[in-house]
Amino acid sequence: MNWQDLRKSGNVEDRRGMSGGGKVALGGIGTIIVVVIGLLTNQSPSEILDNIQGSQQTEQTQTQTRPAGPRPDDKTAEFVSKVLGSTEDVWADIYKANDAQYQNPKLQIFENSSQSACGGASSAMGPFYCPADQKVYIDLSFCDELRDRFKAPGEFAVAYVVAHEVGHHVQNLMGISDQVQQQRQQLSDAEYNKLSVKLELQADFLAGVWANHAQKMDNILEPGDLEAALTAANAIGDDKLQKESQGYIVPDAFTHGSSQQRMYWFKKGFETGDISQGKFQDIR
Numbered sequence: 001m002n003w004q005d006l007r008k009s010g011n012v013e014d015r016r017g018m019s020g021g022g023k024v025a026l027g028g029i030g031t032i033i034v035v036v037i038g039l040l041t042n043q044s045p046s047e048i049l050d051n052i053q054g055s056q057q058t059e060q061t062q063t064q065t066r067p068a069g070p071r072p073d074d075k076t077a078e079f080v081s082k083v084l085g086s087t088e089d090v091w092a093d094i095y096k097a098n099d100a101q102y103q104n105p106k107l108q109i110f111e112n113s114s115q116s117a118c119g120g121a122s123s124a125m126g127p128f129y130c131p132a133d134q135k136v137y138i139d140l141s142f143c144d145e146l147r148d149r150f151k152a153p154g155e156f157a158v159a160y161v162v163a164h165e166v167g168h169h170v171q172n173l174m175g176i177s178d179q180v181q182q183q184r185q186q187l188s189d190a191e192y193n194k195l196s197v198k199l200e201l202q203a204d205f206l207a208g209v210w211a212n213h214a215q216k217m218d219n220i221l222e223p224g225d226l227e228a229a230l231t232a233a234n235a236i237g238d239d240k241l242q243k244e245s246q247g248y249i250v251p252d253a254f255t256h257g258s259s260q261q262r263m264y265w266f267k268k269g270f271e272t273g274d275i276s277q278g279k280f281q282d283i284r
Contacts, residue, residue, distance in 0.1 A: 201257045
């Protein structure tokens with residue numbers, strides 16, 4: 001991926017080497033995250049919460065300071081910051097074309113654990129967006145996990161993940177996230193999961209829209225980059241994760257969509273570059 005000349009975002013909070021702390025408070029998006037962790041690790045929700053809470057309690061008993069000098073993941077931190085800058089430029093341009101003003105999210109880079117307005121953040125949770133504070137949270141160790149565990153190497157695979165989380169921010173600005181959350185108490189788990197899947201697939205679509213415009217603006221793509229993003233989308237599909245973790249597939253328990261769905265909507269976003277082609281009611 002050609003990213004060295006991209007603009008570095010000024011909306012990055014670097015908390016690597018700093019302790020997080022705080023109790024885990026799950027609800028809404030936090031519950032979805034725990035379900036995904038369960039699919040990845042074959043653990044029960046109670047085990048996941050115990051592990052996260054234990055990690056955070058350990059963090060609270062230690063005073064951590066950021067080590068002096070360069071870190072092995074500094075290049076990854078710079079890369080993520082520049083991808084965020086690219087999403088800011090693209091979405092500001094799209095919003096301006098629609099007579100609106102884009103509000104930039106913040107991105108927090110943390111290590112091991114942190115605290116969000118949606119509750120505790122842990123490296124075990126993977127990257128996520130918290131609508132309550134309009135921040136994307138990412139432990140950079142996920143980039144290694146994406147390459148090693150999910151067999152989705154390449155910088156653009158990471159860029160796709162960051163753009164997907166920013167896609168959730170766009171949904172939040174559009175009021176879609178609130179509309180889905182308001183229906184939570186009125187629906188069964190299976191029905192709500194279907195709405196969750198639509199949210200995730202639309203975020204994949206919006207990540208594709210970003211890639212389309214970023215390519216036109218900054219010529220970011222190198223040979224194999226789109227394949228890297230599609231490989232990542234395929235690797236984190238619910239059907240694939242369920243098959244790997246429990247040996248069978250339960251569609252009613254999907255929260256993020258199948259591998260085929262995730263690849264389809266990212267690709268559609270990239271091919272069209274048109275946000276009107278991925279309206280929430282049309283996602284399936």
